[in-house]
Amino acid sequence: MNISISGLPAFAIELGFIIVFSAPIWLAARFVGAENPSLVRAIFSLLIGTIGAIFSAFITGAFALILAPLAYLLSFKYILGTSMIGAIILAIVAAAGYVAMIHFMGAGLNVTDHISSS
Numbered sequence: 001m002n003i004s005i006s007g008l009p010a011f012a013i014e015l016g017f018i019i020v021f022s023a024p025i026w027l028a029a030r031f032v033g034a035e036n037p038s039l040v041r042a043i044f045s046l047l048i049g050t051i052g053a054i055f056s057a058f059i060t061g062a063f064a065l066i067l068a069p070l071a072y073l074l075s076f077k078y079i080l081g082t083s084m085i086g087a088i089i090l091a092i093v094a095a096a097g098y099v100a101m102i103h104f105m106g107a108g109l110n111v112t113d114h115i116s117s118s
Contacts, residue, residue, distance in 0.1 A: 022046055024097030025076070028090045035081025042080065049075040 005013065022042040029037035052071025057064035069091075076087040 018043055018046075020101070024094040024101065025080075025090070027097060028093035029076075029080045029082070031093050032082060032086045032090045034076075034086065034090070037080060045072075045075040045079040048079060 019039070022039060025046060026037060026039045026042035029042060049072035052075065053064065053068035056067035056071055060067055073084065073087045073091060076082060076090050077084055080087075080090070082090055
């Protein structure tokens, strides 16, 4: 089965995913007392962190495992307005938010393979 979605529905789905993945960052920024804890800045910090992680992977190769988290921490620090310790705590709280999202939303998702050869 192939599913193809394009146009406005695809844009709406993509926007939904961006907001869902930015919500834990936004809530964590509010929790740690960031200077600019807005949803738009949370989206922008994830975008810049992702660009930095991809760029570090292209430039450094294996060192990207070290530099990718640093790219996210720096984007949290400068875009959301936290200290470096605040960015680390923000990342830990956001990771806990992602774990909670997976626990509650992923519970209804079941992927099974019922392909039988006859």
